[in-house]
Amino acid sequence: MEDVVIIGGGVCGCSLLYALSRYKVRVTLLEKENDVGAGTSKANTGIIHAGYDPEPGTLMARYNTEGNPLMYALCESLDIPHKRTGSLVVGFDDQDRATIKDLYERGIANHVPGLKIVEYDELHEMEPHLDKEALCALYAETGGVVSPWEFATAQAEAAVQGGARVRLDTEVTAIRKAGDHFIVSAGQGEIEARFVVNATGIYADIVSRMIEPEYFAIHHKRGQYFLMDSAASYLANNVIFPCPNENGKGVLVSPTAHGNIIVGPDSERVTGDDRTNTAAGLAFVRGMAFRSVPDINFSQSIRNFSGVRADSDIGDFLVGESKHVPGFFNIAGIKSPGLTSSPAIALDMVRMLGEAGLGLEENPAFMPGRRVKRFKDMSHEERRKAVEENPLYGTIICRCETVTEGEIVDAFKRPLPPRSLDAVKRRCGTGMGRCQGGFCGPRVMEIIIRELGKLQGGPVSPDSVPLDREGMYIIAGETKTPEGEGE
Numbered sequence: 001m002e003d004v005v006i007i008g009g010g011v012c013g014c015s016l017l018y019a020l021s022r023y024k025v026r027v028t029l030l031e032k033e034n035d036v037g038a039g040t041s042k043a044n045t046g047i048i049h050a051g052y053d054p055e056p057g058t059l060m061a062r063y064n065t066e067g068n069p070l071m072y073a074l075c076e077s078l079d080i081p082h083k084r085t086g087s088l089v090v091g092f093d094d095q096d097r098a099t100i101k102d103l104y105e106r107g108i109a110n111h112v113p114g115l116k117i118v119e120y121d122e123l124h125e126m127e128p129h130l131d132k133e134a135l136c137a138l139y140a141e142t143g144g145v146v147s148p149w150e151f152a153t154a155q156a157e158a159a160v161q162g163g164a165r166v167r168l169d170t171e172v173t174a175i176r177k178a179g180d181h182f183i184v185s186a187g188q189g190e191i192e193a194r195f196v197v198n199a200t201g202i203y204a205d206i207v208s209r210m211i212e213p214e215y216f217a218i219h220h221k222r223g224q225y226f227l228m229d230s231a232a233s234y235l236a237n238n239v240i241f242p243c244p245n246e247n248g249k250g251v252l253v254s255p256t257a258h259g260n261i262i263v264g265p266d267s268e269r270v271t272g273d274d275r276t277n278t279a280a281g282l283a284f285v286r287g288m289a290f291r292s293v294p295d296i297n298f299s300q301s302i303r304n305f306s307g308v309r310a311d312s313d314i315g316d317f318l319v320g321e322s323k324h325v326p327g328f329f330n331i332a333g334i335k336s337p338g339l340t341s342s343p344a345i346a347l348d349m350v351r352m353l354g355e356a357g358l359g360l361e362e363n364p365a366f367m368p369g370r371r372v373k374r375f376k377d378m379s380h381e382e383r384r385k386a387v388e389e390n391p392l393y394g395t396i397i398c399r400c401e402t403v404t405e406g407e408i409v410d411a412f413k414r415p416l417p418p419r420s421l422d423a424v425k426r427r428c429g430t431g432m433g434r435c436q437g438g439f440c441g442p443r444v445m446e447i448i449i450r451e452l453g454k455l456q457g458g459p460v461s462p463d464s465v466p467l468d469r470e471g472m473y474i475i476a477g478e479t480k481t482p483e484g485e486g487e
Contacts, residue, residue, distance in 0.1 A: 001026070001193065003359075004353065006027065007199060008030075009033070009037065010040055010152060011037065011339055013036075014036055014152040015346035016331070016349050016350070022362065022363055023350075024362070025358065029156070030170045031170065033470075034466070034469060034470055035426070036152050039201055040202065043225075043308075044309070045262060046339070047254065049143065050141075051142075053106070053337070058316045061110045066344035067341040067344035068142050071340055072144070078158060078369060079371050081258060083144055087239035088126070088241065090137045090242060091134070092133055092134055093135070099243045100138045107138075107140070112140065115139070115140055118139045119135075119136050127238060131293065143239050145254060149426040150427070153416065158370055160415035161367045161415050163363065169470065170186045172200075172207060175207070182195075184196060195327050195328075198329065198331065202218055204318075204330065205332070212322050216318055216332065222267075222270045222275065224266050225262055225264030225304065225306065226262070226301045227302055228261040228262070228263065230259045233259055233261055235253065235296060251263065253296070265307070268281060316333065327356065329349065374429075392406035397444060398429065398440040400435055401429045405447065412454075419466075420465065
């Protein structure tokens with residue numbers, strides 16, 4: 001029997017798994033997809049929020065401000081790409097100035113450090129490509145950017161290295177109470193656990209209703225984005241927000257942790273996991289972005305994508321033990337600033353589980369840190385040594401992002417080896433550049449087939465390797481048979 005079963009492998013589930021791996025706890029994470037971080041966690045803006053936006057006294061405010069320094073500490077210890085850029089909320093008129101003043105006062109109430117209101121000259125010195133009509137801005141020095149999917153994957157890998165377990169392709173279909181424990185039906189079997197934590201994002205209300213009465217609902221909000229080529233990186237030094245409105249924080253223009261510029265999102269209520277990009281939505285994003293940074297050349301866009309985030313009818317994060325079913329916990333309604341809040345939510349959930357009776361003895365196998373070889377970031381001397389130690393580091397697979405065969409093979413040696421083209425992309429950066437995998441994709445597939453074959457002890461069929469999720473297959477079948485066959 002497990003001590004804790006976590007349902008959902010997004011940033012909240014992975015953060016909790018990592019936090020629990022610090023202790024001698026039998027913990028398993030169940031994820032219905034073939035990789036962690038494959039839902040909302042991979043398709044969002046990747047912002048480390050400072051904490052001035054949430055209403056004081058809410059869980060959002062508390063977890064955001066507590067989570068901000070935890071994010072930076074985890075990124076350093078687990079070698080996750082990130083940048084402490086700072087952030088700006090830009091105002092264009094007197095009404096915006098009033099909003100900025102309110103956000104400043106809210107930030108002070110939330111104990112956000114490093115806040116100040118900057119006026120015209122300083123603002124345009126900080127951001128030369130900002131629209132000339134921008135009058136002032138709220139500056140937060142603790143704002144930044146992170147690779148959100150790597151934030152999830154790194155914590156899951158470190159947790160598994162320390163003794164935790166992750167079961168992929170394992171969708172939960174039922175939960176029932178059996179005396180002092182739970183029986184969770186998942187995949188092709190059942191798993192027993194003393195405690196269950198529901199961290200399933202946009203499906204949190206559905207999973208909750210498997211075991212407790214309905215008392216919250218999740219609405220699905222789609223946001224669409226442009227990802228710009230790294231040649232556009234000069235456009236923004238800080239994360240640039242417009243003044244927020246009833247639909248959220250608005251369309252931002254921001255650096256990414258990987259050296260690109262990201263523009264978006266819009267906000268539209270959708271059904272299910274509808275990640276369709278629409279002409280109207282993207283036109284809206286372009287128009288709003290031009291208001292802040294008119295120099296954007298959208299012909300430099302290398303990718304459009306959308307993500308679906310959870311918006312609950314409670315109006316705040318829902319974190320804690322069920323009032324109806326002792327031992328069942330929810331982490332639900334996690335929208336922005338959910339990424340920044342996730343490590344603080346995890347620590348608080350560990351505290352709650354401890355108060356509910358979970359033993360929290362320190363785990364000597366806990367993995368407090370890790371290092372990842374990234375050829376792109378190495379000096380010439382470091383590259384020389386890497387190739388001497390492993391000649392596969394001398395073979396460039398992705399030219400856009402300078403990713404070597406050695407890095408890809410190393411990803412298969414880590415605790416959660418990739419199973420798809422995009423899973424390699426999320427771990428190594430292949431296909432993230434200008435050609436978006438157009439040149440390196442076939443070679444990456446060859447490596448996946450070879451390395452998965454080694455792990456599985458047998459041949460892997462090319463048509464079994466998906467682009468991302470199961471069913472998103474790249475190869476449908478052979479176009480011609482080998483010479484001599486069928487004659």
